[in-house]
Amino acid sequence: MKRRTFLATATGVGAGALAGCVGSSLPASDYDVGMQHHSFQPADVEVSVGETVVWGNSGSRGHTVTAYGDGIPDGATYFASGDFESEEAARNAYRNNPGSSAGGNIAPGETYEHTFEVPGTYAYVCIPHEPQGMDGTVTVVE
Structure with a gap:
């Protein structure tokens, strides 16, 4: 095999192998909050009562969306x-099933959504990337 043919083939194979590492093919129009590397984009959003927020994993790693139990308004539904019905249940499930949908993992290219019915500020986190500061807020207004 000639050197140029070999290099062209090797480059094509290498680019194909890396394609899955760069990110998902999830279009930005499919979500309100993206999840990439160690951050929610944007980290803080504002919606009206009754609106649904869609989180989309636009990155190449699994993520979770987990409300802090003490970070949601009184009377609000946990998400x-x-x-899961509580932060403790979500953390336990992730600890026992890391990287699995059974642990709340959202794989690259997948989405999660929640409708907010109670006004106030909701704080949430990505469990596996919490040490890197991956957290956010949803502010719900009347």
């Missing part, structure tokens, strides 16, 4: 990817 977490995996549909």
Whole structure:
């Protein structure tokens, strides 16, 4: 094989292998909050009562969306990817099933959504990337 043919082939194979590492093919129009590397984009959003926020994993790593139990308004419905009823349940499930949908993991290219019915500020986190500061807020207004 000639050197140029070999280099062209190797470059094509290398680019194909890396394609899955760069990010998902999830279009930005499919979500309100993107999840990339160690951040929510944007980290803080404002919506009206009754609106739904969609989080989309536009990155190449798994993420969670997990409300802080003491970070939601009184009377509000708790939310977490995996549909857990409390922060403790979400953390335990992730600890026992890391990287799995059973642990609340949102894989690259997937979404999670929640409708907010009570006004106030909701604080949430990505469990596996919490040490890197991956957290955010949703402010719900009348």
